[in-house]
Amino acid sequence: LEILQWFESTSEHLFSVCRSAGKESRKESERTKWALVMSEFAPICIYLVISPVVSLISLGVPFPFASNSLTYPEKLSAYECGSDPSGDARSRFDIRFYPVPILFIIHDPEVTFSFPWAIPPNKIDLFGSWSMMAFLLILTIGSLYEWKRGASDRE
Amino acid sequence: MIIDSVEVETINSFSKLELLKEVYGLISILPILTLLLGITIEVLVIVWLEREISASIQQRIGPEYAGPLGLLQAIADGTKLLLKEDILPSRGDISLFSIGPSIAVISVLLSFLVIPLGYHFVLADLSIGVFLWIAISSIAPIGLLMAGYSSNNKYSFSGGLRAAAQSISYEIPLTFFVLAISLLSNSSSTVDIVEAQSKYGFFGWNIWRQPIGFLVFLISSLAECERLPFDLLEAEEELVAGYQTEYSGIKYGLFYLVSYLNLLVSSLFVTVLYLGGWNLSIPYISFFDFFQMNKAVGILEMTMGIFITLTKAYLFLFISITIRWTLPRMRMDQLLNLGWKFLLPISLGNLLLTTSSQLVSL
Numbered sequence: 001l002e003i004l005q006w007f008e009s010t011s012e013h014l015f016s017v018c019r020s021a022g023k024e025s026r027k028e029s030e031r032t033k034w035a036l037v038m039s040e041f042a043p044i045c046i047y048l049v050i051s052p053v054v055s056l057i058s059l060g061v062p063f064p065f066a067s068n069s070l071t072y073p074e075k076l077s078a079y080e081c082g083s084d085p086s087g088d089a090r091s092r093f094d095i096r097f098y099p100v101p102i103l104f105i106i107h108d109p110e111v112t113f114s115f116p117w118a119i120p121p122n123k124i125d126l127f128g129s130w131s132m133m134a135f136l137l138i139l140t141i142g143s144l145y146e147w148k149r150g151a152s153d154r155e
Numbered sequence: 156m157i158i159d160s161v162e163v164e165t166i167n168s169f170s171k172l173e174l175l176k177e178v179y180g181l182i183s184i185l186p187i188l189t190l191l192l193g194i195t196i197e198v199l200v201i202v203w204l205e206r207e208i209s210a211s212i213q214q215r216i217g218p219e220y221a222g223p224l225g226l227l228q229a230i231a232d233g234t235k236l237l238l239k240e241d242i243l244p245s246r247g248d249i250s251l252f253s254i255g256p257s258i259a260v261i262s263v264l265l266s267f268l269v270i271p272l273g274y275h276f277v278l279a280d281l282s283i284g285v286f287l288w289i290a291i292s293s294i295a296p297i298g299l300l301m302a303g304y305s306s307n308n309k310y311s312f313s314g315g316l317r318a319a320a321q322s323i324s325y326e327i328p329l330t331f332f333v334l335a336i337s338l339l340s341n342s343s344s345t346v347d348i349v350e351a352q353s354k355y356g357f358f359g360w361n362i363w364r365q366p367i368g369f370l371v372f373l374i375s376s377l378a379e380c381e382r383l384p385f386d387l388l389e390a391e392e393e394l395v396a397g398y399q400t401e402y403s404g405i406k407y408g409l410f411y412l413v414s415y416l417n418l419l420v421s422s423l424f425v426t427v428l429y430l431g432g433w434n435l436s437i438p439y440i441s442f443f444d445f446f447q448m449n450k451a452v453g454i455l456e457m458t459m460g461i462f463i464t465l466t467k468a469y470l471f472l473f474i475s476i477t478i479r480w481t482l483p484r485m486r487m488d489q490l491l492n493l494g495w496k497f498l499l500p501i502s503l504g505n506l507l508l509t510t511s512s513q514l515v516s517l
Binding site: 040041043044046047048050051052054055056057059061062065093094097100101103105107108111114115118119120123126129136140143147152 | 184186187191237238239240241243253256257260261265268278279280281286293304312313316317319320323328330331334335337338341342343389405406408409464489491492495496499503506507510514
């Protein structure tokens with residue numbers, strides 16, 4: 001009976017130690033994780049707040065100083081080298097500007113997907129490289145086609 | 156608490172800014188303000204430098220009235236622009252008109268987060284540092300498009316479209332070459348990239364391992380900053396300033412600021428990626444071992460790091476200012492052809508070459 005009681009008491013003690021150690025380590029690991037995240041991203045968040053403030057301050061500063069002369073139509077109208085503006089500004093634009101962003105949209109994820117492939121070459125060995133080559137090959141065939149069709153010819 | 160003791164140890168062994176960076180929370184506002192002050196002073200210096208160098212190339216005297224040697228010229232320009240009237244075009248979209256330059260400024264200012272001036276002297280040592288710069292610099296064309304569209308002007312709109320097309324066309328080769336650099340350094344963190352170049356001194360710079368990359372990065376970053384030979388948008392519609400036409404006062408000043416800030420960011424990234432960052436590149440000299448005092452060495456190293464980085468960055472600035480007055484301007488279609496048909500295949504080829512050399516050496 002004594003042995004049993006001793007065994008119970010030690011196991012209880014052990015369990016309580018483990019539980020408290022677990023809680024402490026969990027709290028500490030949470031706190032270190034929080035500290036890591038905050039110390040890494042806090043400058044970014046604060047900078048994200050400060051830089052719009054900087055640009056908005058410089059937008060707001062002229063208000064007490066700038067001259068507010070009368071507004072007349074000639075001052076506010078669009079600038080066309082001195083003559084009266086002809087036609088509406090938003091009627092048409094050259095359609096050849098439209099494929100450029102589309103090509104950008106296609107090639108930009110190509111580069112973005114190349115980033116995780118290119119950084120750890122020792123972990124993905126030859127199989128990873130060849131699978132990425134297949135992806136790049138498909139995109140290269142596409143770009144050859146659009147080169148031949150003249151989608152990147154300008155004016 | 157284990158964390159407090161670790162923090163106390165690290166605080167004691169590094170310099171003031173490192174201290175402020177380790178303690179999380181609002182205290183990290185002080186390095187940010189220091190950085191903003193540094194950026195402001197640098198912009199003033201760059202504006203003055205550009206005018207002086209342009210004057211020397213054109214064999215005339217540069218600014219000499221504002222302050223001694225004309226050093227306060229940028230402040231004079233900025234004050235003048237602050238006092239000008241803010242004209243809002245009729246029938247233009249007022250909110251977009253106001254926000255356009257702000258977005259461009261914000262995206263360029265955010266790029267300063269990941270530029271290292273020393274080993275622990277970076278605002279945010281992210282493991283995806285250069286990727287953050289690439290991603291954020293893609294936001295700038297949105298500001299240009301907003302500016303071009305919201306001024307109710309056909310020429311502004313066309314200029315804004317051309318500016319956005321030029322910006323996004325040269326981002327792809329730029330990104331491919333940055334990717335090749337991070338492939339060589341096995342990391343996208345800017346601090347790791349500089350550290351990987353520090354082994355062999357002068358011959359460990361990435362410029363020797365990626366010579367094509369250096370040239371193409373120069374070209375692409377000049378195109379991103381819209382400087383000659385790619386400054387079509389400021390001068391093609393020669394009497395009209397492209398997407399900046401309808402802007403007056405401080406909003407025009409913000410575009411001016413964006414141009415020079417972008418140039419500064421590009422030159423700092425050239426030094427970080429290709430020219431070895433803050434490393435003094437004389438190989439095998441480490442005379443700091445002679446000093447016994449830790450703190451003095453720390454501050455001396457910090458100052459040396461900043462000085463070396465800025466020297467290399469100003470080298471690139473000098474090159475780009477000289478290029479501005481040396482090369483003729485490119486036409487829009489020549490520009491886009493260069494970006495899509497010449498630089499993009501070269502960048503892909505370079506990436507494949509680098510990958511295969513890395514795999515072979517494994």
